[in-house]
Amino acid sequence: MREWWLAFRYCLIVLPSSLAVMAALPLLAMGVLLTAAGGLGLVVVPRMMLILRRWAEWHRGRAARLLRVPVERLEPSRAGWREVWTSPQSRRDLRWTIQHFGVGLPSALAAVAVAGQVVNALFETPVWWLFPDDDPLRLMAVIPVRNWPMAIVLGVAQLVLGVALSRWAVPKLARLHARTCLAVLRPSAADQLAGKLAERVGELTESRSGVLDAHAAELRRIERDLHDGTQARLVAIAMRLAVAREALGDDTGFVARLVKEAHEGTEEAMTELRQVIRSVYPPILADRGLAGAVIAIAARAGLPVETDLTGLSPVPAAVETAAYFIVAESITNAAKHSGATRVSVRLAVAGTLRIEITDDGSGGIDETRGTGVAGIRLRAAALDGTVTVDSPAGGPTAITVELPCAS
Amino acid sequence: MRVVIAEDNVLLSTGLELLLGSKGIDVAAVVPDQPGLLAAVAEHRPDLVIADVRLPPTFRDEGIRAAVALRKAEPGLPILVLSQYVEKLYARELLADGTGGVGYLLKDRVSRVSQFVEDLRRVAAGGTVMDPEVIAQLMAGSGLDALTNREREVLSLMARGLGNTEISAELVVTDNAVNKHIGNIFAKLGLAVSDGGHRRVLAVLAFLNER
Numbered sequence: 001m002r003e004w005w006l007a008f009r010y011c012l013i014v015l016p017s018s019l020a021v022m023a024a025l026p027l028l029a030m031g032v033l034l035t036a037a038g039g040l041g042l043v044v045v046p047r048m049m050l051i052l053r054r055w056a057e058w059h060r061g062r063a064a065r066l067l068r069v070p071v072e073r074l075e076p077s078r079a080g081w082r083e084v085w086t087s088p089q090s091r092r093d094l095r096w097t098i099q100h101f102g103v104g105l106p107s108a109l110a111a112v113a114v115a116g117q118v119v120n121a122l123f124e125t126p127v128w129w130l131f132p133d134d135d136p137l138r139l140m141a142v143i144p145v146r147n148w149p150m151a152i153v154l155g156v157a158q159l160v161l162g163v164a165l166s167r168w169a170v171p172k173l174a175r176l177h178a179r180t181c182l183a184v185l186r187p188s189a190a191d192q193l194a195g196k197l198a199e200r201v202g203e204l205t206e207s208r209s210g211v212l213d214a215h216a217a218e219l220r221r222i223e224r225d226l227h228d229g230t231q232a233r234l235v236a237i238a239m240r241l242a243v244a245r246e247a248l249g250d251d252t253g254f255v256a257r258l259v260k261e262a263h264e265g266t267e268e269a270m271t272e273l274r275q276v277i278r279s280v281y282p283p284i285l286a287d288r289g290l291a292g293a294v295i296a297i298a299a300r301a302g303l304p305v306e307t308d309l310t311g312l313s314p315v316p317a318a319v320e321t322a323a324y325f326i327v328a329e330s331i332t333n334a335a336k337h338s339g340a341t342r343v344s345v346r347l348a349v350a351g352t353l354r355i356e357i358t359d360d361g362s363g364g365i366d367e368t369r370g371t372g373v374a375g376i377r378l379r380a381a382a383l384d385g386t387v388t389v390d391s392p393a394g395g396p397t398a399i400t401v402e403l404p405c406a407s
Numbered sequence: 408m409r410v411v412i413a414e415d416n417v418l419l420s421t422g423l424e425l426l427l428g429s430k431g432i433d434v435a436a437v438v439p440d441q442p443g444l445l446a447a448v449a450e451h452r453p454d455l456v457i458a459d460v461r462l463p464p465t466f467r468d469e470g471i472r473a474a475v476a477l478r479k480a481e482p483g484l485p486i487l488v489l490s491q492y493v494e495k496l497y498a499r500e501l502l503a504d505g506t507g508g509v510g511y512l513l514k515d516r517v518s519r520v521s522q523f524v525e526d527l528r529r530v531a532a533g534g535t536v537m538d539p540e541v542i543a544q545l546m547a548g549s550g551l552d553a554l555t556n557r558e559r560e561v562l563s564l565m566a567r568g569l570g571n572t573e574i575s576a577e578l579v580v581t582d583n584a585v586n587k588h589i590g591n592i593f594a595k596l597g598l599a600v601s602d603g604g605h606r607r608v609l610a611v612l613a614f615l616n617e618r
Binding site: 224227228231232233235236238239240241242243245246247263266267270271274277278283284286287288292295296299300302 | 422425460468495513517518544
């Protein structure tokens with residue numbers, strides 16, 4: 001009974017919906033005609049298609065639930081004017097309107113008519129006498145009712161037949177519509193593949209940004225560990241060796257020589273370690289964040305650097321590190337190769353981190369030679385960022401880097 | 408000479424104590440953080456404060472901030488900031504008040520004991536000692552255009568804390584020549600005689616501020 005009721009309810013909704021869809025095609029045609037009228041159709045038609053898309057998708061969901069088959073939801077998205085005609089999805093939606101009207105309306109009407117016979121038998125038979133003589137109540141489609149015995153026999157007969165017929169027909173009609181609906185709207189294999197690929201790309205983008213952030217956090221931790229551990233230990237050893245050397249005074253014997261070598265070796269190790277740490281994760285970035293670090297780069301640049309960081313807000317660790325090295329590299333480039341007398345650096349966050357570095361140098365950056373731009377491109381590419389280099393011969397040079405900051 | 412040390416790493420603070428002790432310098436207190444440093448300075452009135460850049464609670468640049476705050480409360484209090492890396496930006500912030508008695512060195516320099524102790528005395532005496540790496544960052548710049556190369560050399564040695572005699576020894580020129588260079592530097596930087604002893608500090612500050 002529950003099954004039957006679900007099928008019947010399905011048909012009840014298809015009936016007005018299929019009538020309404022009849023209006024959709026003329027409306028759409030009108031929208032297309034409106035294109036000639038000042039291009040209004042360009043705005044209206046994509047919106048109409050989006051509504052149609054949602055409408056079809058709603059029915060597709062209902063059909064799938066009725067048939068108890070799984071379908072992956074398709075996110076309705078606003079298509080541009082061009083996509084309306086080229087996308088297979090739109091063509092499927094238009095075909096669906098024909099199916100919905102052509103199959104939906106007759107099957108829904110039939111289902112309602114069959115069920116209506118039961119309702120008639122139940123509610124009209126007891127009041128057969130209210131019907132006028134020249135137009136009496138007719139049961140079993142054609143037989144006129146003239147007296148009570150006839151009314152009872154025919155009423156019961158119609159009730160039994162109606163129940164039997166609708167139990168048999170209504171689920172079949174509902175399923176017929178549902179099956180054709182799913183068939184018309186089924187995404188093609190290519191679409192399904194494209195959908196899966198898009199989903200996969202989304203997952204990979206997300207997991208990659210997670211990995212990069214974890215990586216940056218790890219580098220920061222390594223910098224801390226080296227600073228507090230190895231580096232501090234080396235300094236402590238060097239201090240003690242220094243005191244030992246002092247104590248040995250002018251001694252030039254075997255032990256004194258060893259201590260001297262150990263001391264100098266430790267000092268070299270400290271210098272090397274400091275350079276390693278700087279290239280792994282700049283300490284100033286840990287201490288002062290990206291804004292402070294950019295100011296520090298500007299301070300040691302060797303030429304006047306103007307910084308505008310008013311639009312800067314916190315960004316993920318991986319983006320911060322990449323931005324630091326990109327700014328440092330660009331300024332070094334400007335100072336070394338372009339003969340610039342001043343550089344300006346602007347960092348701002350609006351969905352992406354935008355880095356703009358301009359200098360008044362001689363321009364003409366040749367990326368095929370080692371100018372550092374390759375390194376900037378590598379760092380940006382790792383974060384799915386973009387690099388634009390505008391450097392006409394004679395200058396000025398403008399490097400613009402956009403790094404996505406998905407949160 | 409009495410010093411107060413702000414250093415949270417025990418390995419380093421004991422090493423420093425050992426080293427200073429061997430040179431007859433009196434370590435009045437070793438404290439691990441900024442509040443401790445303020446209290447120890449008030450209690451011991453040291454001739455010199457030695458502070459690490461990274462101190463609790465966040466281990467970022469507390470040492471620089473503590474130094475600036477201390478000198479704001481007590482202008483001219485000699486402070487030597489030690490760090491495992493140097494930034495010209497930090498040097499500039501430390502020197503910004505222009506009163507001298509400031510040092511900024513890599514921790515590596517501690518292991519050159521005689522030089523280090525000499526640097527300590529210079530800072531305690533109101534001089535300015537900048538780490539050779541800071542100087543290297545400065546020399547990388549296009550520079551105070553008005554200065555000749557020789558004058559820039561003299562200025563960088565001044566920034567390292569050297570006196571006139573030491574500079575003349577370093578450059579193998581006469582004291583008179585050095586005096587002349589320094590006079591030219593002061594004149595070109597517009598530092599009047601009335602600025603007195605601070606002129607050297609102001610010259611170094613100008614050096615730090617030029618880009």
